[in-house]
Amino acid sequence: MIRRLLILYLICFIKTNLARRRCINNGVLFHEKILRSPIVIFGEVVGKRVYVDSDTELLFNVSFRVDCIFKGPAIQSPIEITDAGIKSGHTACQWLDRGYLYVVFLEKWGIHANGYRPLDFQERLVDDITNELLAKTCGLTKTPPLYSATDRCPEVSNRTFCPHDENDVRVVPQQENFNNRFPPVKSSYFDQGSLFQLQSNVTIPRDGSIVAFSGGLTNNHACYSTISGLLLFIVTLIMIILF
Numbered sequence: 001m002i003r004r005l006l007i008l009y010l011i012c013f014i015k016t017n018l019a020r021r022r023c024i025n026n027g028v029l030f031h032e033k034i035l036r037s038p039i040v041i042f043g044e045v046v047g048k049r050v051y052v053d054s055d056t057e058l059l060f061n062v063s064f065r066v067d068c069i070f071k072g073p074a075i076q077s078p079i080e081i082t083d084a085g086i087k088s089g090h091t092a093c094q095w096l097d098r099g100y101l102y103v104v105f106l107e108k109w110g111i112h113a114n115g116y117r118p119l120d121f122q123e124r125l126v127d128d129i130t131n132e133l134l135a136k137t138c139g140l141t142k143t144p145p146l147y148s149a150t151d152r153c154p155e156v157s158n159r160t161f162c163p164h165d166e167n168d169v170r171v172v173p174q175q176e177n178f179n180n181r182f183p184p185v186k187s188s189y190f191d192q193g194s195l196f197q198l199q200s201n202v203t204i205p206r207d208g209s210i211v212a213f214s215g216g217l218t219n220n221h222a223c224y225s226t227i228s229g230l231l232l233f234i235v236t237l238i239m240i241i242l243f
Contacts, residue, residue, distance in 0.1 A: 023086060023093035023122075030133050033121045034140070037105035039072035042126070042154065045098045046078065050085075058086040062096050064104070068153035069143040070134075072106075077145040079114045081106065092122045101126035103134070131155070138162035 034040050047063035062084055066077035081104065084094040096102060103124040109117035124130050131154055134140065140156040157165045 028092075028121055030124065031137055033105050033119075033124075034071060034137065037071065037107070037119055037121070039075075039106040039108070039116065040070040040103065040140075041066050041072070041075065041079075041106065042068040042070060042101070042103050042152075043077070044101050045096050048096065048098045052085075057088055059083060060085050060096075064096075066145040067101075069145065070103070070140040070156060074143070074146050076114060076147065079116055080110075080112065081116050081118060082109060083117045090120045092120050094118050094123055096123060103130060126154075136161045138165050140165075 028036075041064075043064055043066045045062055046065050048060055049062075050058065050060040052059035062081040064079050064081050066075050066079055069075055081096070084096055086093045094104075096104075103126060105119050105121045105123070106116040107119055109115050124133075134154055134156045135158040138157050138161065142151075142153040142156055144151055144153065159165070
């Protein structure tokens with residue numbers, strides 16, 4: 001009788017654990033995220049509001065200060081990022097903690113002019129490795145947000161690694177017609193199909209594998225949840241064997 005109850009409990013535990021929210025590192029490289037994202041921007045999280053917190057999902061909205069646009073149309077700072085977090089049907093998660101700088105991969109979303117949502121990619125926390133990746137990733141632009149009076153863009157697409165990229169960067173006064181602030185796109189490997197594999201988005205780490213430098217950040221919440229679930233499973237299995 002005890003064995004049957006333990007087996008029933010084990011079955012329920014497995015079903016419940018499979019349905020719980022979780023994050024999977026999908027192994028998408030940094031340059032692939034850029035290539036597959038219509039909008040890539042750099043900036044700081046200035047506000048975060050959780051609106052769903054369940055066993056299967058953790059969703060929140062974020063107020064995001066745009067410091068630089070690496071890819072995509074003109075954007076006025078700040079923007080609202082919605083549907084971020086742990087979402088059913090997605091493999092990647094977003095954390096976007098307040099007060100930190102990130103590179104985020106977005107698409108336009110919602111009816112509001114400043115509404116966006118993340119693609120199924122994890123954001124990249126800005127650190128020394130991220131700055132190195134940006135400098136060695138070709139095809140990026142350095143465009144300040146609309147009406148910006150300062151230039152907070154980091155170095156991207158360094159000419160040493162991207163000799164075919166030419167980026168014109170300037171801060172436009174607020175009264176200037178901002179249509180003139182985006183010069184014609186220069187020749188780049190992004191626009192040369194057969195040559196793309198040779199040069200575009202080349203990332204050359206100093207040491208070690210490219211995977212070690214371009215993976216997203218892991219999160220302790222997912223790690224602790226997996227370990228505790230595994231320990232509970234092992235204890236239950238031992239009890240079934242003993243009884």
